[in-house]
Amino acid sequence: MLVAPTGAGKTTHVPPALRRAGVGGGRQIVMLEPRRIAARAAARRMAEENGWTLGREVGYQVRFDRQASAETKILVVTEGILVQMLQRDPFLEEIGAVIFDELHERTLQTDLSLAMARRVQRDARPDLRLVAMSATLDPGPVAAFLGDCPAIESRGRLYPVEVLYLERPDERPLAAQITAGVRRVLDTTAGDVLVFLPGVGEIQRAAEALEGLAAKRELVILPLYGDLPPERQDEVLRPLDRRKVVLATNVAETSITIDGVTAVVDSGLVRRLRFDPATGLDRLELGRVSRASAEQRAGRAGRQAPGICLRLWPAYEHATLPERESPEIARVDLAGPALQLLAWGETDLAVFAWFEAPAPEALAAAFVLLRRLGAVDDHGVTSLGKMLARLPVHPRLARLLIAGHGAGRTREAALLAALLAERDPFPRGPARSGPRRASRSDLLDRLDALESPAGERLNAGAARFTLKARDQLAEIVQRELEGRKEQQRQQGDDPLLRAVLAAYPDRVARRRESGSPRGVMVGGRGVRLAEESAVLDAELFVCVDLDAGRSGPLSEALVRKASAVEPEWLPAERLSTAIDLEFDERRDRVAAWKRTRYEDLIIGEAEIPPPDAAATEEVLVRAAADRLERALALNDPEVTAFLARVRGLADWMPELGLPRFTADEIRALLPALVAGRKSFAELRRAPLLEALQGTLSYAQLEAVRREAPERLEVPSGSRVKLVYEPGRPPVLAARIQELFGLAETPRVAAGRVAVLLHLLAPNGRPQQVTDDLRSFWENTYPQVRKELQGRYPKHSWPADPWNARPGRGYGRKGS
Numbered sequence: 001m002l003v004a005p006t007g008a009g010k011t012t013h014v015p016p017a018l019r020r021a022g023v024g025g026g027r028q029i030v031m032l033e034p035r036r037i038a039a040r041a042a043a044r045r046m047a048e049e050n051g052w053t054l055g056r057e058v059g060y061q062v063r064f065d066r067q068a069s070a071e072t073k074i075l076v077v078t079e080g081i082l083v084q085m086l087q088r089d090p091f092l093e094e095i096g097a098v099i100f101d102e103l104h105e106r107t108l109q110t111d112l113s114l115a116m117a118r119r120v121q122r123d124a125r126p127d128l129r130l131v132a133m134s135a136t137l138d139p140g141p142v143a144a145f146l147g148d149c150p151a152i153e154s155r156g157r158l159y160p161v162e163v164l165y166l167e168r169p170d171e172r173p174l175a176a177q178i179t180a181g182v183r184r185v186l187d188t189t190a191g192d193v194l195v196f197l198p199g200v201g202e203i204q205r206a207a208e209a210l211e212g213l214a215a216k217r218e219l220v221i222l223p224l225y226g227d228l229p230p231e232r233q234d235e236v237l238r239p240l241d242r243r244k245v246v247l248a249t250n251v252a253e254t255s256i257t258i259d260g261v262t263a264v265v266d267s268g269l270v271r272r273l274r275f276d277p278a279t280g281l282d283r284l285e286l287g288r289v290s291r292a293s294a295e296q297r298a299g300r301a302g303r304q305a306p307g308i309c310l311r312l313w314p315a316y317e318h319a320t321l322p323e324r325e326s327p328e329i330a331r332v333d334l335a336g337p338a339l340q341l342l343a344w345g346e347t348d349l350a351v352f353a354w355f356e357a358p359a360p361e362a363l364a365a366a367f368v369l370l371r372r373l374g375a376v377d378d379h380g381v382t383s384l385g386k387m388l389a390r391l392p393v394h395p396r397l398a399r400l401l402i403a404g405h406g407a408g409r410t411r412e413a414a415l416l417a418a419l420l421a422e423r424d425p426f427p428r429g430p431a432r433s434g435p436r437r438a439s440r441s442d443l444l445d446r447l448d449a450l451e452s453p454a455g456e457r458l459n460a461g462a463a464r465f466t467l468k469a470r471d472q473l474a475e476i477v478q479r480e481l482e483g484r485k486e487q488q489r490q491q492g493d494d495p496l497l498r499a500v501l502a503a504y505p506d507r508v509a510r511r512r513e514s515g516s517p518r519g520v521m522v523g524g525r526g527v528r529l530a531e532e533s534a535v536l537d538a539e540l541f542v543c544v545d546l547d548a549g550r551s552g553p554l555s556e557a558l559v560r561k562a563s564a565v566e567p568e569w570l571p572a573e574r575l576s577t578a579i580d581l582e583f584d585e586r587r588d589r590v591a592a593w594k595r596t597r598y599e600d601l602i603i604g605e606a607e608i609p610p611p612d613a614a615a616t617e618e619v620l621v622r623a624a625a626d627r628l629e630r631a632l633a634l635n636d637p638e639v640t641a642f643l644a645r646v647r648g649l650a651d652w653m654p655e656l657g658l659p660r661f662t663a664d665e666i667r668a669l670l671p672a673l674v675a676g677r678k679s680f681a682e683l684r685r686a687p688l689l690e691a692l693q694g695t696l697s698y699a700q701l702e703a704v705r706r707e708a709p710e711r712l713e714v715p716s717g718s719r720v721k722l723v724y725e726p727g728r729p730p731v732l733a734a735r736i737q738e739l740f741g742l743a744e745t746p747r748v749a750a751g752r753v754a755v756l757l758h759l760l761a762p763n764g765r766p767q768q769v770t771d772d773l774r775s776f777w778e779n780t781y782p783q784v785r786k787e788l789q790g791r792y793p794k795h796s797w798p799a800d801p802w803n804a805r806p807g808r809g810y811g812r813k814g815s
Contacts, residue, residue, distance in 0.1 A: 001132045001139045001146065004154035006254065006299030010133050011038075011101055012045045015058075015074045023129050024096020030085075031076045031099040034107050034254075036062040036226060037233050041256045042101075043067070043076040063392060064472035065230065079109030083340050084392055086116050090344065097129035102254045104137035104292065106327030106356075112337040115354045116344065118146065135254070135299075136292045136324070145355050159302035161264075165315040174202060174267060175209035181265040181310050182245055183213060188308050191262025193245045194252060196297050198269040198286055200225050200423065203247045210245060217243070224248035224258075227423045227465050250289075253296045262307040266297045268321075274331045290322045329358045334366040335373075335395050342370075342381040343389035372505045373399045390480045393473070396503040397421055401477050403499035408489035411474045413499050415447055418469035420544070425450065425462035439534035441497055441563040443544060500542055500563045505574070507543040508565055508598055514539075518556070522601045526556040538564035540603060570598045579608070581615050583623035588630065589679035590619045616678055621670045624683060628666060632673070633684045642689060644724035645708040646696070651727075652749035656703050659695060669695070707749050715741045715806035722748070722755065729771065733758035736767065736784070737796055740804040745773040762792045777801050 004010045015031050018024065033039040043060035052058050059068030060076040068075055077085075086092065098117050100110060114132070121128045130149075132142050139151035170177045174197075182193055197203050203223045214221050224236045224246050236246055239259045246258055250270055270293065274285045289297070294311065301307025311318070329337075338349055346352055349363050370376045373395055375385030384402070391398040397417040404413020419425075426446060439445050450463060501508070509521040517529040519541070527543055535541050545561035577596045584591040592611060596604040610616040624631035633639060643661050650658035659665055673686040693701060708730070711719040716738035722730040730748060732755045739759070746755045754771040761767040767784055770776050781801055789797040798804035 001143045001149055001151040002154065003134055003137065003139050003151065005158050006135045006296055006303070008135075008154050008158070010154070011042050012049060014131070014133065015076075015099060016046060016050055018097055018099075018129075018131070019073055025127065027096030028072065028094055029074050029097045029099065030082060030095050031074065031101055032079050032082055032110065032113060033076055034079065034102050034105045034110060035251050036065070036078055037224070037228075037251050038102070038254065038256050039076045039078055040065070040230060040233070041237055043074075045257070046074065046076075064469055079107060079113050080392055082113040083109060083116065084390075086113070086120070087340065087344060087389060090120070091124050092117070092120055092128060095128070097131065099131045099133065101133050102135075103132045103142065104134040104324070105254065106325065106329070108328040108332055108334075108337060111327060111329045111355055112340065114145075115352065116341075118355075119353060122147070135296060142355070158299060159304070159306045161298050161302040161306070162308045163298055164308065164310045165318070166312060168314055169317075170312060174269075175205045177312050178206045178247075178265060178267065179209045179213060181312055182210060185263040185265060185308055185310050186217060186219075186243075189262045191305065191307070192243055192258070192260040193263045193265060194258060194261045194300050195245060195247045195265045195267070196252065197247055197249060197267050198271045199249060199284075200227075202267075202269075203249070206247050214245070220244040222246050224252055226251050227462060229461055229465060232461070250293070250297075252300060253293060257303050258300070259304070261303070262301055262305050264297055264301040264307070264309040266294060266309060266311045268294065268311060268313050272325070272331070273328065288321055290325045291318065292324045294318070294321065327356060329354070329356060333369075334358055334362050335369045338363060338366040339370055339375055339381070339385060339389050339395050342376060343386050347380060369506060370395060373502075375399075387481065391476060393417060393421060400499045400503035401473065402481070403502040404496065405477050405481055407495035407499065409495050409499070410477050411470065412447060412496055414473035414477065415450065415466070415470040416443055416496065416500065417473055418466045419443065419446055419450070422466050422469050423459075423462045425459045425466050427457050427459070437534060438536040440493060440538065441500070442533050442535060442561040443500060443563050444493055444496060445534060446561075447496075494566075494569075497563055497565070498569050500544065501565050501569055504542045504544060505571075506599075507546065508570070508601060509541055509543050509559070509562075510601055510603055511539050511541070519559075520601070521557070522599050524600065527559050528556045529562060530558050530560045533559060533562050535562040535564055538562075540565040540567060567603055570603070574599055579611060581610060581612070581619045583619055587679070588681065590616045590623070592616075610678060613676070617671070617674045617676075620674045620677060620679075620683065624670050624674065624680070625667045627680075628663060631680045631683050632666070632686075633688050634666075636688070639689050639692065641710065641724065642692060644726065645704055645710070646692075647726060648724050648730065649704055649708040649749060652753050653703070653707060656700060656707075658700055658704070661692065665695075666692075709748065712746050712755070714738045716808050717806075718808065729753050729756045731756045731758055733760055733766070735760045735762065735764075735808065736781075736801075737807045739773070740796075740798065740801045740806040742806075743774055743777070743802065745771055761788055762795050 002010060002014065015029050018029055031042070033042060039060045039062050043058050044054055046052065046058045047054040055067040055069055056071050058074040059072040061068055061081050062078045063080065082098070100114055103110065117128070117130055121130055130146055132146065143149050143151045178195055182195065185193055195206065197206060203225065207221050207223065210221050213219065220240055220242050222236045222244055224233065225248065237256065237258055244260070246252070246261070252258065268289050269286060270289045271284045271286055298309035301309050341349055341352060350360060367376065370385065373388065375382060375388050375395060387402060388395050388398040391401060397420060400417050401413050404410055426449070450466065506522055509519040509527050511519045519527050521527050521543055527546070529535060541562040541564050543559045544563055545559070547558040547560060575596060575598055577594065580593045580595055581590060582593070590610055592608050593605045594608050595602050628634065646658055647660055649656065650660050669691045673688065673691055674683060677683050677686065696704070708724065709722065711721050712732055713719050714734050718734070718738055720732055720734050722732055724730045732746065736759050745757060747753060748755060756769065756771050757773060758766040759768040759770065759776065767788070768776060768780060785797045796804070796807055
């Protein structure tokens with residue numbers, strides 16, 4: 001383990017030193033670099049410093065680009081290349097030493113290749129030498145993982161770098177902040193300026209904002225990012241006759257030296273991949289850099305001379321930054337590494353000796369995807385999975401390539417894969433200019449536009465890189481699948497659309513309704529087609545480019561690129577047909593649907609009569625239990641009155657043990673009430689009153705009839721209905737004349753509860769409310785008689801109500 005600061009020279013000096021020392025026994029020395037730019041630059045620098053020829057003594061191999069020969073003794077590669085070398089030669093027989101440079105970056109492929117190489121060394125090749133190098137990583141855990149190897153620390157020869165901060169946060173757009181920062185550092189140093197930005201879009205906007213300053217100060221503005229063509233990358237790395245301002249992503253953080261840079265402007269931002277468990281997808285997330293990355297960036301200004309670093313944030317914010325970047329293995333999709341290990345012969349990924357083991361749920365999600373792709377089954381990796389592992393792309397894209405190859409459309413499938421894997425050469429928006437038109441696939445629109453670009457808005461550099469990637473992928477497919485002869489060419493779009501489906505079987509979605517941009521995806525996540533998508537008509541479509549956005553049960557993911565799917569293309573083993581009984585809220589009834597599902601996504605349905613009476617009743621019971629007021633005739637006057645009488649008497653005479661008919665007690669009646677019924681309308685006609693009465697014993701029913709009577713007979717002979725309300729005494733409303741001769745207030749509940757009398761005037765309105773009738777006759781009636789006698793002279797108003805003859809209104813006038 002070697003720890004040395006940025007600029008110490010470990011990348012270009014250690015491999016030749018190991019070769020001269022005979023490390024590896026004369027076999028090839030392979031050095032891993034996390035980025036293509038760094039791999040090419042390191043190999044070129046070693047050739048220049050040692051008088052070698054690039055591609056002879058020292059060479060490099062990155063994705064789609066190789067300069068090496070049989071004579072090459074030092075080979076600089078990106079991490080994925082070493083994984084492919086391990087697949088072809090599991091014991092690395094031709095390699096004597098493997099150097100892991102910039103190990104602190106902890107990319108997913110670095111962690112995978114380090115673990116695989118350590119497994120080879122421990123189990124089969126103790127002579128294989130492994131060297132880990134970093135500027136910032138704690139050497140202890142790495143040394144322990146590598147068998148308690150020695151840890152060497154070098155101080156290096158980095159020149160001093162003055163670090164400046166803003167006094168307060170700058171609220172202006174990022175491009176304006178960059179322009180001000182570049183202007184500030186240009187006056188403090190005579191060298192070139194390196195600006196760190198989070199992505200290509202920010203680089204382009206900053207370049208536009210700097211045009212005026214560049215013209216005034218005779219500056220050259222140069223971008224630097226991973227997809228930039230090699231010749232343009234070389235232009236950035238070489239000295240120029242004018243001062244240059246390099247606008248770079250984090251590819252410039254480590255390993256490469258940009259000649260002439262003495263000033264750094266750091267935006268403090270980075271885009272990193274992160275796995276979204278709500279959708280099972282990786283997405284780029286904009287965030288703040290770690291303190292370790294900020295130190296790496298600042299060190300770029302002191303590699304060749306004293307320098308300056310301007311950080312576009314206040315000093316007090318620096319301590320709030322995370323100390324280090326979290327490793328990719330803890331935050332991204334693991335389907336690729338999982339497949340590589342399974343194809344390499346591992347059988348239990350949970351016990352594989354990682355440097356830092358991933359979360360079990362992340363491995364489980366990777367295995368689910370690989371099963372969907374057909375790469376694994378219950379017995380392990382399949383023959384298809386082994387073919388997928390041989391292609392240097394994500395398993396999804398490998399599946400697309402194999403499907404295209406099987407349809408005789410290798411070259412077009414390769415272009416589709418390149419469009420998905422590389423930076424989109426089209427600006428955000430529709431692939432074709434002009435009026436928006438319906439299409440079966442946004443991907444095929446891009447394929448057509450890229451192959452026939454007349455009138456199209458294209459990023460020329462990205463387009464050239466994509467076409468080059470297509471050629472390289474097609475060549476790799478033909479070479480790696482030479483045992484699977486390309487089939488006769490199938491015409492039309494369907495073979496390519498089916499290849500897209502094969503790559504994204506877990507992202508099939510169904511449109512919610514015709515013409516709507518909204519849909520639902522396998523797994524239940526809501527999606528919405530972006531305005532730039534031209535897939536306007538297809539009922540089923542694949543969500544190819546999906547922005548998960550914010551997680552949450554109500555959030556919708558935005559589909560920027562979609563591709564149509566025909567139902568007959570879906571694999572039969574993932575289709576199922578079932579009859580679903582469910583409650584229809586709109587019609588308040590149980591409905592039966594015969595549904596065809598792709599995994600859990602409904603792709604076809606038709607309503608049928610409910611086939612199973614017992615199951616129908618179960619659904620109706622569950623629905624009614626949650627909606628008692630809608631489902632049952634609880635507002636029926638007879639039911640309401642009975643419930644009030646029983647509940648009141650249960651309070652007044654608890655010794656009777658009467659039920660209180662709580663919601664749960666009423667729910668218990670539902671199974672009997674729903675028999676033979678399918679809807680709330682039918683259920684409301686069920687004999688609810690009889691069911692309620694049936695829960696009481698004969699003695700309890702008699703007690704209710706006797707102690708909480710429905711009606712009371714008054715002196716006039718009328719049987720007047722009692723009104724029962726929760727928590728109040730029952731109410732008896734009768735005309736005053738009907739109560740003549742009644743001295744005491746009627747009582748219920750074995751005399752425990754006095755009835756509340758509403759004494760009505762001839763107009764039917766209460767003239768007096770009382771629960772003490774005797775007091776009314778003695779004290780209040782004379783005044784009431786005097787008041788009402790004049791208004792209602794035809795009615796009886798005797799002076800002696802105690803002994804007057806009761807009546808129902810008219811009668812002899814009182815004296």
